[in-house]
Amino acid sequence: MLISAILYLAAIICVLGVGRKVYQYAATPAPLKIPTTPAPTTRAGVVWRMFREVVFFDSLFKASKFTWLFGWLFHAGLFVALLCHLRYFTEPVWGWVALIAPLSKYAGLAMLVGLTGLLGRRFLVDRVRTISAPSDYLMLLLIMAIAGSGLLMRFVWHTDIVAVKQFARGLLSFDLNALSGSSLLFLHLLFVAVLLLIFPFSKLLHAPGLFFSPSRYQVDNPRERRHTGGQASKSANSAVSQEQKNG
Amino acid sequence: MAKKPVPFDVPVLGDFTDTPAVKPGAMSHSQPFVAKAPINEALGYPGELVDNWQQVGVEKLGELVKGSRALRVYLDSCVKCGACTDKCHYFLGTGDPNNMPVARQDLLRSVYRRHYTLAGKYLPGLVGAKEFDEQMLDDWYKYFHQCSQCRRCSVYCPYGIDTAEVSMAAREIMDTIGKGQKYCNEIIGKVHKLGNNLGLPEPALADTLEGLEEDVEEEINVAVKFPLDVKGAEVLLVTPSADFFAEPHIDGLIGYAKVFHQAGISWTISSHASEAANFGLFIGSRDNMQKVAMRIREAALELGVKRIVFGECGHAWRVGYSFLNTLAGPFDFLDSRYPVPQHIVEVTHDLIQQGRLRLDKSANDDKRVTFHDSCNVARASRMGDKAGGQFTLPRDVIRASCNHFFDMPADTIGEATFCCGGGGGLLTDDLVELRVKGAKPRMQALKDVNDQHRITHMAAICAICKSQFSKVFPYYGFEMDQIISVHQLVGDALVFPVDPG
Numbered sequence: 001m002l003i004s005a006i007l008y009l010a011a012i013i014c015v016l017g018v019g020r021k022v023y024q025y026a027a028t029p030a031p032l033k034i035p036t037t038p039a040p041t042t043r044a045g046v047v048w049r050m051f052r053e054v055v056f057f058d059s060l061f062k063a064s065k066f067t068w069l070f071g072w073l074f075h076a077g078l079f080v081a082l083l084c085h086l087r088y089f090t091e092p093v094w095g096w097v098a099l100i101a102p103l104s105k106y107a108g109l110a111m112l113v114g115l116t117g118l119l120g121r122r123f124l125v126d127r128v129r130t131i132s133a134p135s136d137y138l139m140l141l142l143i144m145a146i147a148g149s150g151l152l153m154r155f156v157w158h159t160d161i162v163a164v165k166q167f168a169r170g171l172l173s174f175d176l177n178a179l180s181g182s183s184l185l186f187l188h189l190l191f192v193a194v195l196l197l198i199f200p201f202s203k204l205l206h207a208p209g210l211f212f213s214p215s216r217y218q219v220d221n222p223r224e225r226r227h228t229g230g231q232a233s234k235s236a237n238s239a240v241s242q243e244q245k246n247g
Numbered sequence: 248m249a250k251k252p253v254p255f256d257v258p259v260l261g262d263f264t265d266t267p268a269v270k271p272g273a274m275s276h277s278q279p280f281v282a283k284a285p286i287n288e289a290l291g292y293p294g295e296l297v298d299n300w301q302q303v304g305v306e307k308l309g310e311l312v313k314g315s316r317a318l319r320v321y322l323d324s325c326v327k328c329g330a331c332t333d334k335c336h337y338f339l340g341t342g343d344p345n346n347m348p349v350a351r352q353d354l355l356r357s358v359y360r361r362h363y364t365l366a367g368k369y370l371p372g373l374v375g376a377k378e379f380d381e382q383m384l385d386d387w388y389k390y391f392h393q394c395s396q397c398r399r400c401s402v403y404c405p406y407g408i409d410t411a412e413v414s415m416a417a418r419e420i421m422d423t424i425g426k427g428q429k430y431c432n433e434i435i436g437k438v439h440k441l442g443n444n445l446g447l448p449e450p451a452l453a454d455t456l457e458g459l460e461e462d463v464e465e466e467i468n469v470a471v472k473f474p475l476d477v478k479g480a481e482v483l484l485v486t487p488s489a490d491f492f493a494e495p496h497i498d499g500l501i502g503y504a505k506v507f508h509q510a511g512i513s514w515t516i517s518s519h520a521s522e523a524a525n526f527g528l529f530i531g532s533r534d535n536m537q538k539v540a541m542r543i544r545e546a547a548l549e550l551g552v553k554r555i556v557f558g559e560c561g562h563a564w565r566v567g568y569s570f571l572n573t574l575a576g577p578f579d580f581l582d583s584r585y586p587v588p589q590h591i592v593e594v595t596h597d598l599i600q601q602g603r604l605r606l607d608k609s610a611n612d613d614k615r616v617t618f619h620d621s622c623n624v625a626r627a628s629r630m631g632d633k634a635g636g637q638f639t640l641p642r643d644v645i646r647a648s649c650n651h652f653f654d655m656p657a658d659t660i661g662e663a664t665f666c667c668g669g670g671g672g673l674l675t676d677d678l679v680e681l682r683v684k685g686a687k688p689r690m691q692a693l694k695d696v697n698d699q700h701r702i703t704h705m706a707a708i709c710a711i712c713k714s715q716f717s718k719v720f721p722y723y724g725f726e727m728d729q730i731i732s733v734h735q736l737v738g739d740a741l742v743f744p745v746d747p748g
Contacts, residue, residue, distance in 0.1 A: 021323070024319065025316060025319060025320055028312075028313065028314070028315065028316040028319050029314060029315070029316060030315070030316040030317060031314065031315065031533065031573075032569065032570050032573060033569045033570065033573065034317060034409065034412070034569070034627070036398060036401045036402055036407055036409065036626055036627075036662075037625070037626055037627060037628060037629055037634070037637065037662070038629065038634035038635040038637070038638075038662060039629075039634060040634060041629075041632070041633070041634055045634075053405070053407075057405055059330070059402065059403055059404060059405050059407065060328070060330055060403070060405040062402065062403055063330035063331070063334070063403035063404075063405075064329070064330050064403075067328055067329060067330055071328065071405075118328075121329065125329065125332075126268060126269045127266075127269055127329060127332035127333065127344070127347055128327070128328075128329035128332065130269050130271075130344045130347070130350065131327050131329065131332065131344075131347065131349050131350050131353065132327055133327070133373070133374055133375035134372070134373050134374075134375075135366075135373050135374045135375070136326075136327050138373075198366075201364065201365045201366045202366065202374075203323075203324070203325060203326045203327070205323040205324055206323075206324040206325070206326050206405075206406055209320045209323055209324030209406055210324070210405070210406050210407075212316060212320045213317070213320050213321070213324070213406050213407040213408070214316060214317045214320075214407075215317070215401050215407035215408075215409050216406070216407040220629055220634060222568060222569045222570070222572055222573065223568065223572060223586045223587060223588075224586075226572045226573060226576050226577050227572065227573045228573065229573065
């Protein structure tokens with residue numbers, strides 16, 4: 001029961017906190033056009049630029065192949081692992097979730113490999129060591145603990161996943177069940193709760209932040225369309241007029 | 248307080264650019280002169296550090312974050328991945344860890360965290376939150392004046408975090424509490440008062456232009472005009488005031504004049520807006536930037552021109568291309584067939600395309616040329632109607648004007664170009680060591696292309712770059728006159744039939 005309460009609390013704080021931040025980003029004016037050029041000259045071009053940034057980490061690829069490789073492995077692993085976890089929340093399990101289920105162990109491993117590379121870089125590269133605060137190490141260790149505990153349950157100390165599913169479904173329907181699993185599972189969920197809790201107050205805000213980064217989302221058309229910027233209060237993209245370019 | 252110049256070791260160029268080891272404090276002695284009271288006051292800032300500067304500074308930071316989505320997102324989003332750490336020319340040239348873009352941002356971010364985030368308020372040690380104290384202000388003044396706002400870091404940041412925005416905010420805060428930088432603030436004062444950075448009054452400008460007309464006519468026997476305040480001209484040329492008499496800038500101005508002359512385009516310079524540069528950008532002051540930008544609108548209206556064209560100036564082109572429409576627009580009173588504003592390279596490029604210029608490339612056969620992409624043109628603006636036109640158009644113009652053109656290594660040009668080392672309000676003699684060391688990556692690239700192709704000249708389209716290279720070339724074994732204007736190449740290649748006049 002305790003873990004249910006913790007998870008609820010963490011989820012609420014995460015959603016409200018990130019929601020507040022997103023609102024703040026959207027409501028803050030972007031007074032000037034500052035896309036990093038060369039930048040797309042059309043909205044469609046910007047969508048493509050953002051897609052490449054979000055999915056392939058384009059800029060990071062240009063910057064450092066090492067960081068890109070480990071960073072991308074981690075994020076891709078995390079993405080797949082999250083999707084695989086849908087099996088605990090859907091009944092019957094959605095077809096495509098069942099289909100990708102076998103990937104979950106590779107996803108977890110990819111996360112760990114990626115995180116280890118990123119952590120190693122923090123210790124070994126003098127420049128990165130210089131800029132690392134304690135929270136930067138702890139963040140990596142926390143996510144490693146989440147991935148590690150998950151993998152241990154998968155490979156070493158198996159957990160009764162039927163019971164896990166019952167617990168997860170219960171959370172969704174507010175029909176609370178006691179968590180009848182190992183203490184490893186308890187830890188796994190506790191770490192997840194901690195991650196959710198700190199999300200809105202930490203550098204994890206880079207996830208929503210990217211979508212509001214003027215150097216990336218702005219269209220390069222200041223001569224064609226007069227940018228006024230002050231009323232950019234609805235969405236990240238409202239700073240950019242939807243009207244047709246008049247060339 | 249004026250410091251004596253300290254001797255320093257000029258970096259040695261090797262076979263390739265290597266990333267230096269971190270050397271804490273390597274540039275902690277470098278800072279520009281602080282502005283005296285009258286200079287700050289002329290811009291509406293307190294003359295000297297105010298008594299409650301910590302409080303005022305922190306409040307100003309909050310205000311800036313509220314007014315800038317970029318700043319807010321950038322301060323929250325950095326994950327300390329290190330992608331930017333080896334991208335800044337000042338870090339590459341000095342090894343000072345505070346010259347890594349992320350560390351420079353952190354000087355401000357740590358204060359923001361301390362005062363405006365939950366984690367920083369309650370767990371400052373954990374997240375690297377720090378107080379805005381004397382030591383911090385000292386570091387701000389030093390290291391936010393070791394950033395040329397060139398945006399190279401923003402190209403590589405996975406979130407597009409632009410240190411230029413952070414450094415502009417920091418300078419705005421420092422101005423607000425009375426710690427302004429002498430070089431920038433003095434210059435902005437001159438623009439407000441006299442219309443240009445050099446403080447050149449109208450009669451002196453008229454004399455200079457008249458003298459130029461005589462010189463050019465004597466040399467090529469063609470009556471090329473350098474008009475000033477001519478009402479009804481088609482084009483208002485707004486150009487950096489260095490173009491009026493600094494070398495090699497002036498040969499660029501002669502080039503523009505020859506282009507206009509041959510194309511039969513009437514043009515004029517305005518004594519009211521006799522300066523393209525806008526140092527309001529460097530100090531992050533929207534008010535000052537707007538005031539400086541408005542002169543251009545006023546001049547265009549007063550003279551009744553149809554087009555506005557910018558001369559070769561990097562940050563001016565950023566303000567012109569990206570901000571002018573916002574700050575001083577709309578420009579619906581101008582000829583809508585042309586973009587507002589236009590870059591002189593765009594004008595020349597168009598004329599070449601239309602076959603309206605007679606160019607004899609062999610006139611520049613004594614030159615083997617490379618091209619330096621200026622940071623603000625490369626990463627904060629565009630030319631032409633396609634993304635990346637800011638790279639292709641100048642090169643097209645150069646290739647149309649000379650036979651021997653060679654690019655520097657690909658990872659040092661285009662969007663990856665290295666700053667000259669003197670941009671962003673750092674082109675001052677009290678920062679010579681920084682300028683020389685910051686030029687190292689560009690000098691390395693120049694050496695590379697020189698080793699392969701025996702380069703005689705580097706062409707540029709920025710007044711600051713030109714001045715900076717004239718200064719730092721000799722430190723690296725090049726001659727100061729090896730830097731030239733793109734429009735010098737054009738001007739020298741233009742062929743004039745015997746002048747009927």
